[in-house]
Amino acid sequence: MLRQSLSILKQFGSLAKSQDASELLHEDLVVVDQRVEPAKKAAQVLYKKLQGCMQSQPGLEAEKRMKKLPLMLLSISMAESLKDFDAESSIRKVLEMCCFMEKMLANMLADFEMKVEKTVLEPLNKLSEEDLPEILKNKKQFAKLRTDWNNARSRSQASTGPQAKQDVLREEVEEAWRKLENIKDQYSADLYHFATKEDDYANYFIRLLELQAEYHKNSHEFLNKNISELKENHSQKGPPLSLSNHKVYGEPLLSHLFESNRDIAVPIQECIHMLLRTGMREEGLFRLAAAASVVKRLKTCLDQETVDHSEFSMDPHAVAGALKCYLRELPEPLMTFELYNDWFKAAGEKDLTEKLEQFKVLLKKLPPENYNNLRYLVQFLSLLSEQQAVNKMTPSNIAIVLGPNLLWPRAEGEAALFDMASASSVQVVTVIEPLIQYSSSLFPEDISFEIPELPEIPDGTLSAPVAQSLISEKEKLSRTVSSSSSTASSCSSFHLSLSKTNSTASQDSGGFFLVKVRLSESQHLYLGQPCS
Structure with missing residues (x-):
């Protein structure tokens, strides 16, 4: 009879616990519990959508990121497009400014996207992939253990078997309750943490708007300022155009010299003047490539014989590139097709004295215009090689990079490309290197390298x-x-x-x-x- 009474009391206690278990979470936490799943879903969806709005590849540093932006590609295209215009063209001047502005806008955009990635995208991704999934994992475990406890309690209440069996069932109920209590505490702590951080999570989206506002404000101010300046400059009429009708690049040497009434071709003389001023100690001259747009712009100016030395002298690699292009684009090499094999035959002579004598014979066979321009160029290259301790351009190095532009065989189509490649081998170095090394012996005539006047400074500057x-x-x-x-x-x-x-x-x-x-x-x- 006593045992039956105790059993009834325990059953009432279990019922009381059942009522408590149905309301295991605090009332405030029940509301928070309902926000976790929507928060995870929102973070996942908005992270993907926001990432889709980004124009640059994530994770890159600023410079590499900027290169991938459409605005930067537009700027590069503008730079490529403007180089075909002459220096006085209004289209060129506007494109130059637009090129600069688009590059700056690309830089602003790259900076904006890096900030968005750091302060919005990365936190959202962490929230949706790490923080909230951990809370939801504990929520799932909490629901499972609550179900386990309810099932154990139901079995205990429904049991009518021997007392020993009922005792075992009651122990199962108590064990399930202990587990449920533990996970409830852990899950409650997660929910409290989420509740305290909810405002911070909301601030991610406010931060996004602030960054957008800052980016658009800076872009707007930059555009307004520079558009006003561009319009003002564009409205000012420049001087009348005065362009030469004579093309220089790709034209026969004799035709150009006759039309311009010169002894030395414009590209050779002008480029050498600029290099004498600023390029003699430039490391890797003729070897290192310059920006294609600058080289092409200089070629256009040389074609029109309107070269502004102050514009190009500070980029000696571009000047060297324009000079190489002129030599390479001549219809016939400076050292002529006719003497192509003779040059290599003379270079193969073992005795130095005999080699130089054969070179002198070949030089006398050159047409006067070819000889004069080759002499002018080679004596300049000799001066350049004197600075080899600084510029690293020995006669051999100069011959390697310039040789294929001075000597190539007569050929057409693919054969021409193959022979040009062959002429850039060691063979051509054996011809050009001695010309530079022994220029004073091979070219006995005096030559004057006159440097154009330099930018003015006020009188009286020199004491x-x-x-x-x-x-x-x-x-x-x-x-x-x-x-x-x-x-x-x-x-x-x-x-x-x-x-x-x-x-x-x-x-x-x-x-x-x-x-x-x-x-x-x-x-x-x-x-x-x-x-x-």
Whole structure:
């Protein structure tokens, strides 16, 4: 009878626990519990949609990210398009500004997307893939253990068997309850944490709007400012066009010289002038490539004979590239098709003296216009090789990169490409390298490399003592390339001529300090001194 009474009391206790179990979570947590699943779904969906709005590849650094942007590709296309216009074209001027503006907009966009990725996308992804799934995992476990506890309790209540069996069932109920209590505590803690962080999660979307507002504001201000400047400049009419009708690139050498009444081709002379000023100490000159757009723009200016030295002198690799293009695009190489095999035969001579004699014979066979331009170019290359300790361009290196542009066989179609490739081998180096090394012997004529006037500085910048000391050094500093002034390994030099210009001074990157000193009201002197 006593046992039956105890059994009834325990059953009532189980009923009480059942009522408590149906409301295991705090009332506030029940509301939070209902927000977890929608939050995960929203984070997943919006992460994917926002990622789809991004124009750059995620995870890249700023520079690489910017290169992939459509705006940057547009800027590059504008740069490629404008190079075909002459320097005074209004389309070119507008495209130059647009190219710059699109590049800056691409930079702003890349910066904006990096911020969105860091402060919005990455937190949303972590929320949807790590934080909330962990909460939902505990929720699922909580539901399972609650079901286990209810089932165990139902079995215990329905049992009418021996007392021992009922005791076992009651122990199962108690064990299930302990597990349920543990997971309830853990899940409740998760929900409390979610509740405290919910405002932070909402701030992800506010941060997105703030970043968008900042990006659009900066872009708008930048566009307004530069569009106004562009319109103002565009409305100002430039000087009348004065263009040459003579094409230079791709034209026969003799035709160009006859039409322009010159002895030295415009691209050869102009490019060498610019390189003498700023390129003599430039490492890898003729070997390192420049931006194709700059080279093409310079080629266009040379075609029109409207080269602005101040625009291109600061990019010696572009100048060297334009010079190489001219030599390569000649219908016939400077060293002629006719003598192609003879050059290699002479280069194969073992005895140096005999080799040089054969070279001299071949040089005399060149047409006068080819000889004059080859002499001018080779003597410049000899000067360039004197700076090899700095520019790394030895006669051999120069021959490797320039040889295929000076000598190639007569061929057509694919055969021409194959033979051009063959001419760039060691064979052509054996021809061009000795020309540079022994230029003073092979080209005995004097040659004057005259450098165009430099940008003006106000009169009086040079003090009287400095000017006087420079004048006194005239004979020591003026140098003329001649057969007796140097050997292949000695320093060649060039003559710096008188010019009717204002006093100027300039430090050039080619290793020469160039100064024009006032001699009288009408005469000034260029002086050149190697820089230390």
